[in-house]
Amino acid sequence: MSSYFRPNIDAMAGYVPGEQPKPGTRIIKLNTNENPYPPSPAAMDVLRNFDGEWLRRYPNPFANEFRQAISEVLQVPMDWIMAGNGSDEILNVIVRSCAEQQRKVVYPTPTYVLYRTLAEMQPAEVVEVPYGENNRLPIDELVAANGAVTFIASPNSPSGHVVSNQELRQLASQLTGVLLIDEAYVDFADSTALPLVQEFENVMISRTLSKGYSLAGLRLGFGIANPKLLSGLFKVKDSYNIDAIACAVGAAAMRDQPYLQQCIAQVKACRAQLTVDLKQLGFQVPDSQTNFLLARPPKGNAEAIYLALKERGILVRYFKQLGLDDKLRITVGTEEQNQILIEALLHLI
Template sequence: MSYFRQNIDLMSGYQPGEQPPAGVKVIKLNTNENPYPPSPKALQVMQNLDGELLRRYPDPMAGEFREAASQVLGVPKEWILVGNGSDDLLTMLMRACADRDRNVVYPMPTYVLYRTLAEIQDGCIAEIPYDDDYQLPVERLIAANGAVTFIASPNSPSGTSIPLELLDKLAAHLSGILVVDEAYVDFAESDALSLVQKYDNVIILRTLSKGYSLAGLRLGFGIAQPSLLEGLIKVKDSYNVDAIAYRIGAAALLDQDYKIANAEKIKTSRTKLTNNLEQLGFKVLPSQANFLLAQPSQKQAEWLYQNLKNQGILVRYFKQPQLEDKLRITVGTEEENAALIKALTQPCGSD
């Protein structure tokens, strides 16, 4: 006997990247965390928090953070919806849009949480394959006629970015919502924010987990016209963002100089790490994110993943089509990246 809906029994839950136990020292290059500390201004807010914030319920719309995001992005605060990480916004979109009669569409491989959340809602899923170079299959995505279509740009796990003109074409031809998931936009050369002004069916998702070094805080937000956000507000949890998170997040967001400086360091390291991997025979896709998708020339990717883990270095391995011969590697500090290259060099002659 099962207590759950049939679709819940049949689905596999989302599998997050491995988190080592507290106190275990590893080089952690598997979950795309920023290797540098959060903004000192954000840390100062955390250190000076008033206990009264814990006694009272938080602002249900996280107004302080909306004001900060409005100032930084140049959009009205009413166009911003805050969530417990950008995953919370994804959940709202699925709650509002997905069911058995309405397609949830996305290209694959991509962020697998899209599939998990659609399965939870018992949604009708259409997965459109990318080619080996991760060129967006625009016509097939349009033909799938999604109630909601998810495009990660830069994409995970490939790191590749989608040209704005292709996203514009999608937005113009889709009858449903286009979600442009920009979790890694802080490491990219362009963004799709302009589409929000142009189309009322577009929502841009951002997070403070990557560029702002706040993955443990769980804070993200969506930008869209108020008519679209209105439906999402109906289905969001009543107090979905805690008062501590949105106060710290506002300080981090306003400290753009610090965020940009760290992002530039990561982009420089990304180029160097790409070159080093290519010298070892890896094929590396051009990345606009803080990670690389790298295909080894000789050793099996799964073997390399386990071998690195045995040496105290975690990278991400996906045992699924189009990815089972590749590793996704977060760009770490210069010291962490050097340790990775050394570990990849040493074991080449042995199993």
Template sequence: MQFFRDRINAMQGYKPGEQPPPGSNIIKLNTNENPYPPSPAALQVLQDLSGELLRRYPDPTAKPFREAASKALGIPADWILVGNGSDDLLTMILRACAEPGRRVVYPAPTYVLYRTLTQIQDAEFVELPYGEEYDLPVEELIAANGAVTFIASPNSPSGTLVPNALLEKLAAGLSGLLVIDEAYVDFAESDALELVEKYDNVIVLRTLSKGYSLAGLRLGFGIGNPALLNGLMKVKDSYNVDAIACAVGAAAIADQPHKIANAEKVKASRAKLAEDLKQLGFQIGPSQANFLLVRPPHGNAEEIYLKLKEQGILVRYFNQPQLQDKLRITVGTDVQNQKLVQLLSQ
């Protein structure tokens, strides 16, 4: 096709995880959705939506959500930028900061969309390999001198959390923007919000897809210095967050007890699933997310992925370096997890 830029013709697009048809009996443990329902308060807002709310354009800054998030998290509202999922924030950041001649840097393996969005901007990407234990290569990241440096913490697909001391060392050593992607932070022991106040080159990204059980809503947000967010505002779509997502998301983030209770259930199930898989001979890495990265006893990850798929269970297989012999398994309900373990034991 001659319609597109050479870069677009040459690149591969991001490929999301498999999505079974609605209402199917497939057990979906491949894209890290929360297995429990959203907040009843959020669902009530959805049921009560008025036609007038839909007739008009939404608030261009998603002010109702920013105010609810400010109250829930103890962050000033003008330190919050809202997006159509946290992927929208990633797009804004690279629109604003990446171009030919500017580097985007991140440790790998990690979220593949970082590479895809960088390629769209025709910028250079530098992937620095994690060590065997997913130790962060801090000095190498600093030396790479990125205009943008991405750190997913907890990381996907490993589930590992980067200590704040290492993130702070990175923030202090970088001249460019440090993006700390905390999509899975609701299942972790700590977060990096304290760095946002200390460093004006740090932005922390959050999503309602995981901890709040709202992957279908598409709502995420960034937390950073207002001067930094003002630059990103210049490149965001005019009405990037719709009125429904803003209203439902505001109710969801206000209901912290519901989110915390669901996260605790997921963490308990994560520990049980890890122990059950160890009993079957799987090697399990430490996880502070709502999934496990596991190596089957014989390393035959792709074979197991295909056999599970035949039996109606989807898990994630990545055919890429450091991951060919591993599977990423979302933590489901205890019933779903036991079905998985039973099939694997066969």
């Protein structure tokens, strides 16, 4: 029987998300980089008091209430902002708008594996360029690849490192295609590449409310770029891609910056202590500017530890791929969750 699908869909593996246990499961979930703290009380108030009339109607096609909140907080004109159903939709729209078989998708590795999945769906040729020593950005190689879209995650997953604005500026100035800087974890970092969108017409920043704002279940993100770049992307996005609830709740969360900063400070403090505790157990733990750590066990037996932790009701992320198969990516939990993890590891290493 012939396939129902395009050849590239039959050939691709597809993106594999981190394990999501069933609701009510007693487990410590440190595998998908969710924020361990609850969403903003202001956002929850909006959800509790949401007027059902707005469910009867179609939402604003551009999520203007949410875009207005972003504009106020980040001091960016509203017409430089595009709302997305999670920042993953922003990545998807960029690939669908700009890439095809003769127009490549390029990125340094290791990084977010969804970039490859989106390119394969298009389909578009993929060029993966390994990071240099100490996570040096391979600028010359990325430029030579001549991508229609070049993705740089900063802070990067799974390494947790930030690419400097100096390197990103050098890269942007030499690319002829779009440079998408994925700042999903920027709320936990010390710097942002946001100023580059005003310097370069071909640069776009994507962000999400899944991490810092504790709204992974809402599926809400946004991109910031020159309106000339956004004009083509708006043609490709869904007509009503952001629902009315997400728009209202996201706007409230965005405006509650004091609560965001309180949660970020807690995550950073727990990240610092978890780093110390893991190192005392013999793990190699590079500095991270995210809400997770990439840690190598003393014996490099990451898969065995991952499975043993899972049996104890603790989920962390294991990547069975070259360069990562001796490491674990561990989401920073609450102080209590992190301590339970450390106590479990004491019996496993």
